[in-house]
Amino acid sequence: MKKSTLLLALSAALLMSGCASVDMASEEASAKAKEFNPPQQGSAGVYVYRDSFVGKALKKDIWIDGKCLGESAPDVFFYTEVEGGKLHKVDTESEFSPNTLELMFEAGKHYFIRQFIKLGVFVGGAGVEQIPEEQGKKDVAKLAMAQPGKCSAAR
Numbered sequence: 001m002k003k004s005t006l007l008l009a010l011s012a013a014l015l016m017s018g019c020a021s022v023d024m025a026s027e028e029a030s031a032k033a034k035e036f037n038p039p040q041q042g043s044a045g046v047y048v049y050r051d052s053f054v055g056k057a058l059k060k061d062i063w064i065d066g067k068c069l070g071e072s073a074p075d076v077f078f079y080t081e082v083e084g085g086k087l088h089k090v091d092t093e094s095e096f097s098p099n100t101l102e103l104m105f106e107a108g109k110h111y112f113i114r115q116f117i118k119l120g121v122f123v124g125g126a127g128v129e130q131i132p133e134e135q136g137k138k139d140v141a142k143l144a145m146a147q148p149g150k151c152s153a154a155r
Contacts, residue, residue, distance in 0.1 A: 022059060022073045023147040030145035033079040036110060036137060044084045044105035047140050048128070049077035050115040058117055060126040061151040063091045068151035072115055072126075076146040084108065093153060094118075094125025101128045112136020 024030075039045035048062050050072045062069040062078065065088055070078050072092075082088050084107025091100045092115050105111055112131040131139065 022071050022076060023150065024076070025145040025147050027144075033077075033145050034141055038108060039081045039084075039110070042084055042107050043081040044107055045110040046080050046082055046088075046090075046105065046113065047077055047110065047136060048072075048080075048090065048113045048115060049136075049140055049143055050074060050117075051139050051143060052116050058126075059152065060115065060117070061093045061153055062115060062128075063089075063151070065089055066091075068149060070146050070148045071151050073146065075143050077140050077143045078146055078148050080148065090128050092126040092128050094127070099125065099127045101130065103130060109133075110136075112140065114139070 025033075033047075036045075046064065048064075048069060050060075052074070059071045059073050061071050064080065064082060069080060072078075082105055084105055087102055087104050089100050089102050090113050101113065103111065110133060112133060112135070113128050114131045114136075115126055115128050117126050
């Protein structure tokens with residue numbers, strides 16, 4: 001086996017074996033968010049979560065409309081409310097540039113955004129995708145809520 005191939009295999013194994021950790025919200029706050037109560041009048045509820053096995057050692061920032069939502073880790077979610085009836089941007093950092101999802105959030109509804117990790121030399125990083133509400137609720141129910149507001153990079 002070539003040295004470069006061995007080094008690449010070892011790097012991939014290390015990347016997938018460790019676990020990143022972030023500050024967690026209280027169990028009470030996490031349980032309350034999992035009740036999926038309607039958001040405040042005029043607002044939309046937004047759950048952003050990460051549930052994939054890939055990239056366990058990676059932490060990736062998440063922003064909504066340029067404001068730090070938090071730094072994600074495996075098996076965590078964030079909950080926030082945004083103004084309804086407006087187009088909002090959900091960004092996550094990637095190796096070369098932020099990946100952005102633009103969505104119109106209706107007041108009174110919940111939205112579920114899944115952050116996923118992409119591994120690879122030229123495509124590594126993270127992405128975000130909207131998940132249907134019922135699937136999002138099932139996914140979030142298995143996760144713990146992270147403390148919002150702390151990102152590693154400035155915007």
